[in-house]
Each structure stands twice: as structure tokens, then as C-alpha cells.
Amino acid sequence: MLYRGDMSRSVVICAVVLATVPGCDAGGPPAARPPSPAPSVQAAANPPAPSAQAAVNSLPPRALAAADEPPGALACGRIAEAVRGGTLMQPGVVTGISTATATADAPVADAATRLQQAYEQAVKAQGTEDEPDLVAAVSAAGAEMVSVCADSGLETAG
Secondary structure (H helix, E strand, O other), rough: OOHHHHHHHHHHHHHHHHHHHOOOOOOOOOOOOOOOOOOOOHHHHHOOOHHHHHHHOOHHHHHHHHOOOOOOOOHHHHHHHHHHHHHOOOOHHHHHHHHHHHHHHHHHHHHHHHHHHHHHHHHHOOOOOOHHHHHHHHHHHHHHHHHHHOOOOOOOOO
């Protein structure tokens, strides 16, 4: 028997998976896309330029709490953006999501902790045969966090 939460979780995970599969739009043949490298830990070795995310991450806890209304909105907005953009393996992204959970409720904070742990394991596995599976685990943890945010009513926040 499916519960309401299980159904919404399934819908969110399916939406994330379908959004990342090339050529699955409703109209005509898939558009030609230049080949893009598969996500890997190698991305962690090339840090991006400082961004607005870095500025928010440097806020003192009180200022972060004021900006994070309702609690968890910043983290949920960041995870949604990272999943849509396929940037979970970029340096600083997962750490920024984790930092943004300082005022979040327990389910969102716990999901961010699992995401951070998966990311750290993937980085440690760079160049090993376990790397692809651990990078996939980061994607799965990201999808799980999106689902937790949806269950918390924060799927469109951020």
C-alpha cells in the first residue's frame, strides 16, 4: 500500500530522473547536443569562481537564520538548483547546501548530512573502480533530499 508521502517521493524522484535523460522531451527527435563529460570526482579538483553562494555561506548564524524563512528554504532551494543544474559534484556545492541547513528542521538537515557523507566518500574514491558507484550515490542522496524538501513543503522554496 502506498502512502501519500511515498507517492510524492516517487513522483519527485521520477521527475529528477526524467529531467536528466537527454532526448525525452515530448516533441520530435532529440536535439543534437555536444557531448558532455559524465559527472565525476574530477570536477571537485577544479573549483569554480567565488559566487553569491559563498557570500551567503559566510553569513553569521543569526543573519543566516533570518534569511532562511521558512527554516530549510535556503537548503531546499540550493539542492533543487544543484540537481537541476547537475552540479552536485562541483566543489563547494554540497558544502553550501549543508551550511544552509543550520536552521532547517531535522529531516532536511539529516538528508543534507547523508548528501555530505556520500559526497566525501565519492571524493575519496577518485580514480578507483568504486568512483562511478559513489558518484551515483551522491545523485541518489541529492534526489532523496529533494524528496524530503517536497515532503516538508519546501520544494519550490529558495
